[in-house]
Amino acid sequence: MQPVRRASLISQVTEQLRDEIRSGTWPVGTRIPTEPELTELTGTGRNTVREAVQALVHAGMLERRQGSGTYVVALTDLGGTLGNYFAGAHERDVLELRRALDITAATLAAARRTDDDVAELTRLLTVRAATWEGHDTTAAAVADAALHRAIVAASHNAVYLEFYDSLLPVIESTIHQHIDATGEGFHSRHQNLVTAVIAGDTRAASDAARDLFEGLVADFG
Missing domain, CATH: 1.20.120.530 (GntR ligand-binding domain-like)
Structure with a gap:
């Protein structure tokens, strides 16, 4: 993953996370990196990462599990x-x-x-x-x-x-x-x-x- 340098950070980070899921880097059933880790990987702020992750939660690709982390539950929005x-x-x-x-x-x-x-x-x-x-x-x-x-x-x-x-x-x-x-x-x-x-x-x-x-x-x- 490359640091994001352009505008619309949330949408760009969302797409980066989506690409990681689609490519199989994070297979279905696995836990994605933590927010601090994603912040470092993308070169963006924690709030940006949180919003991007939440967008994919709403899309049904990720699922937050209390006390455990955020997991991949689907490869696409569909x-x-x-x-x-x-x-x-x-x-x-x-x-x-x-x-x-x-x-x-x-x-x-x-x-x-x-x-x-x-x-x-x-x-x-x-x-x-x-x-x-x-x-x-x-x-x-x-x-x-x-x-x-x-x-x-x-x-x-x-x-x-x-x-x-x-x-x-x-x-x-x-x-x-x-x-x-x-x-x-x-x-x-x-x-x-x-x-x-x-x-x-x-x-x-x-x-x-x-x-x-x-x-x-x-x-x-």
Whole structure:
């Protein structure tokens, strides 16, 4: 990021922050630098930075979390708008939408995954298992969502990933609620899904994703 020297500082800093989010420097789910850090990075005053951050909060791209910081929740204004809509949606409706998205994404991922995708999926599956052993339901929900997002990322469809990212906060929330209510992790089904994607078996990946979500939807009666 370069220091801002021209007029309209707030709009310029807002656009700089937006660019950092769009470029993936600050991925969805991560915390952005603090106001003092952003002040130093942009070469502007703290009030200017605060207003720029607030503009992106209003746009739905950032979310302030009391005592924790400010987090990226969407890559675009549209993603933020969709995220706000999904936040009020019925859990079963979101789960049924996820089923359609994840089955297609798993099929595409099996056909398109790269060596980097394979390494990331393997890592995240291990992380997911470790969080369950620690009995931290919040961490388990985040790890579960991260694994599913990585499968979508492995589809190498940018539009799919953008849409999925707009769902990510509500996905984490519904996963957390499901874990608290049932304690069910469907570990073998997640293993089967990742194994099929890594193997490049599109039919098996589709079947594994469908099997996983049939179990999840069944829990909603």
